[in-house]
Amino acid sequence: MAATLHVVAVGSVDDGKSTLIGRLLHDTGHLRGDEIEAVAEASRKRGRKGIDLALLTDGLRAEREQGITIDVAYRSFDADGRRILLGDAPGHVQYTRNMVTAAAGADAAILLVDAKSGTTPQTRRHLALCAMLGVRDVVACINKIDLVDYSQARFDEIAAELRAAAAAVDGPRITAIPLSALNGVNVVERSPETPWYDGPSVLEVLRDLDQPIVETAFRMPVQWVIRHDDGVNDIRGLAGRIDSGSVSVGDEIIALPSGVTSRIARIEVLGEERAAASAPLSVTLHLEDDVDVARGDVISTVTNAPQVATRFRATVAWLDEQPLTAPMRLEARQGARTVPVIVEELHERLELDTMLQVAADQLDVNDIGIVNVLAASPMVIEPYAISRGMGSLVLIDPATNRTVAAVMVDEVLAGL
Template identity: 45%
Template sequence: MSNTTQLLRFITAGSVDDGKSTLIGRLLHDSKSIFEDQFSAIARTSEKRGMAAVDLSLLTDGLQAEREQGITIDVAYRYFATPRRKFIIGDTPGHEQYTRNMVTAASTANLAIILIDARKGVLTQTRRHSYLASLLGVPHVVLAVNKMDMVGYSQARFDQIVAEYRAFAAQLGLHDVHCIPLSALNGDMVVDRGGRLDWYLGPTLLELLETVEIDHDVNTSDFRFPVQWVCRPQTEEHHDFRGFAGRVEAGEVSVGDEVTVLPSGRTTTVKEIVTYDGNLQTAFAPQSVTITLADEIDISRGDMLVKRDGTTRCANATDAGVPSAHPPRVEKEIEAMLCWLSESPLDRNRKYLVKHTTRTAKCLFSRLDFRVDVNTLEQHAADRLNMNDIARVAIKTQQPLVFDSYGIDRATGSFIVIDEASNNTVAAGMIA
């Protein structure tokens, strides 16, 4: 896949006043990704406030409450593009009470920018945001040491912060960490290099965003195809057509490949791969396609197609030989790290719904192992979960789920929990 068609999703996270909104404003402004009327509007607002320069943070703090308080509350998504790549930015809140907002944004991100004030160094919030990035499996992390202008563009100060952060990141298992000194206010090392950080020889922030390798962020080896819809056109021309529509969540599949249907364990071969633009020989993640099969097999929404080569047997499947280095699990109990999103606490006496890929099943919380203090990373015994709590739990489901661990595949290793009564999403989970 060429860079011209790639989309990079990234989030920014940092403490209050670290300059997240200013950094994104600078990125949009210097990459010429804002309209003149937008710039004129924030220029007028800045002038009314008596500011000497245009306040670029106003480009992202969209809510009135955010402008009034000078903080970020909601996740503000912004889109921009350069000739090399397209981008979606999630500007996430820094406060602990908005943990759920960061979890939501990080769940689909390829990269996280962890912002640090060069004067303050690594803070508790830095550790919390880094922990959440590791928990959500964000593949790439950029440590952006901002406000270098406030410490005289000191290389020694930058090196000190980087050494401390890398030691902490290693404990979390964050391996792909890039460290960049910058000044969002003055624009040094954001889009343009500037002239005051000549001791730093690495890429600017935008150069890194344009070139970071994301082809392998998707699992390319283990084919996973959750069936979203059984396609039976009621037309004379296609009256005997029976296809299974969905998105390839991992790996690839070709016409003629042997596949296994889970959880039933029935096997067959791929007859056609159908799309609106014509048939394909091979489909790759994350393409949405309709697959037809050589045999008449009872398949419904929530079932999953995986490749079969007869080398690995899958628990609970009747005769399923499931290939690949990581065969999926088919079970009615899952252990997971869970972020509680709802203002109403978890009620362990109630049934909830778990939605995993395209399957929805009733569930009960069978265990609460511990709650994680996101500031200290300490584990505490827990008998209830409140909003923004992160905990290790066990969930029993009424129907078997076909899943991988979150570390193997984010799509088949994640789920949400829904309140049956209100239909609200109350939690998001990452399967262990």
């Protein structure tokens, strides 16, 4: 079982994400008395009956004033020994970019659906975004089930809708749970209010989800070269975080894009000598040969090495107010490299409600589209489906320094 599970809570506005997170923290004993008292006080100030647990994660003044989530809040808690890092993502359409940020890198999503209103276009958008970002498991919480008299028929109906929507986007596995976040029904323990439901509680699913897919090919972007002359040896250590796979002393490696090869002489895991190390550890690698390797290079085992390319086709989630039109000059940040790029072509925009690709000449903020990108210098690139690390990048507008897009590589193309 993985030590840490990254989970993102998504769904339409007012479907109860923040309440569920507050409930999870509260019912697992991760809230202290004074934190509960502070939330109770804030609830009274707003004239709410009882404790509004949503006020716990809506930490910004503007969020509490409007009763909505604007930016992602992260909370950590332990589910019977497993660390859960939970991101509470905004539900509003205009904050979709913050939802993309929270879901990128997540292993699983909690998708909240209001039992009364059922699935909405925003529910389907979030499901599609999860599929696109490679979130493999979706815990679908049919929330406010108390407001439909704990109806099994209503639950089954919405669960079927969700499964159909997930299948349409070739998407994640769905575990559907009837829920009342407000009353704590099926949050931590299975509740008597839903005797017809024999599945797990939310906490049980998070605790028991099997290990996220571990990509096996060894990849490590070099972040920093540690130089140290102790009088006897002139040390040259390649410092970085292992992105995927594992490496052992004696392994034949290749540094890309340069293509120089060597063998692993020593592996240090933050001061400790090891015979082998695996993702996601931060390490320092020492090579047998004094070859030229610098920040931004990717170390891989010689077998199963990634591609080096200057052109690729990719799915972009556009995050900036200023729209994307092609061609556009930007900078790509990937691993430990920053490379000037041109978005050469905008092929189409993805209608998330229908999953139809439609012709487009620009992408507005929160739009998803398919583009061709040309890089000024060779990049180590793999499709996102194969390698999250080598297949993901962000685009930065050098004029404003804003992060304008999250990008997933679909296919490596032949260069110019």
